[in-house]
Amino acid sequence: MSFAERISFGREDERPSLARRLLGISVGLVYLVFPVAEIATGAITGTRALWAGLLLAVFVTTFLATVASARSFVERNRWTYPLLAVTTALGITGALVIGGSWLSLPVFTVVLYGFALPPAWALVGLATSLAVVVGGGLLHGSSPESIIILGLQVVTLGILFISVRNTRTLAFKLRRAQDEMARLAAAEERLRIARDLHDLLGHSLSLIALKSELAGRLAEGSPEVRREVMDIENVARKALSEVREAVTGYRRHGLAEELDGARSVLAAAGVRARVQVTGTPLPEPAESLLAWAVREGTTNVVRHARAACCEIRVTHGDGHAILEIMDDGRGAGPYRMGNGLSGLGERVAGAGGAMTAGPAGRGFRLRVEVPA
Structure with a gap:
């Protein structure tokens, strides 16, 4: 479980930097010290050790490249799945051909399945990794205790990261839905303001213009009063026109x-x-x-x-x-x-x-x- 706690892929909304993501995942790779120790101590020698070291180096490279290619739990690029396939092939090869501590390689790949694949395919990958660990352990005569421990790691880490990915994906969708609902609510409020502005202010300005026109007719005997009243009428009609233009801008939605x-x-x-x-x-x-x-x-x-x-x-x-x-x-x-x-x-x-x-x-x- 400590392996899972040390791995961090970042949140999809924060989009952590490449260096930060690689640093988080590299901490988990410390558990590869056991395969390295087999080469360093001479448990594996000769050409077999050379090929084992090359396989491990390429495995680590493709593992990190897979993590780097997926920017988040919900974003992939065209290299994610090909790199994941290569990493899977290398993990299976190490477990079945070399055995021993190399049976831990499928444990690393099942973590990638959890965050990079849809849940159904991740479960298929989990089952495949479990079969590889058990089959490789039996093929190379590993102790039942080791096979059981590695098998439990495959199952628990796989389910854990599938659950984490589902939670992150649902949270991402929820935030998107909330953003859209907020946008719709803002549009609704804008239309409500436009409607109230038109109904209240437009009605009042129309009434002012109408009353001013009537007052101008009643003041025909007084040119100065009539002129002032006409100015009031013109200002009211202009304001009414501007209100209608503003309302049209608020309410325009194609x-x-x-x-x-x-x-x-x-x-x-x-x-x-x-x-x-x-x-x-x-x-x-x-x-x-x-x-x-x-x-x-x-x-x-x-x-x-x-x-x-x-x-x-x-x-x-x-x-x-x-x-x-x-x-x-x-x-x-x-x-x-x-x-x-x-x-x-x-x-x-x-x-x-x-x-x-x-x-x-x-x-x-x-x-x-x-x-x-």
């Missing part, structure tokens, strides 16, 4: 952008996304409304569905635009529409469209149809 955001947030939540868009480009009002619907539907899937797959389809033709969001989550039980979908339904109805939402088959289905 359908393509929202679809990309939906892919990201669904992927971060571990949901497989399929997006299909057909038809000509949508006019701005319909595009904005469907973009809003994509955001609401995606948020609903992430928060409540517990789905494995989500399909988003957008079609435009025959004067109508249709959005469908379907998932395979827990949509078959009791259902009550929340505030987000209720507000979306009101907006869709206000635009002359129709919205349906509810259980469908194994999951949940949201359908929005608006005139285009």
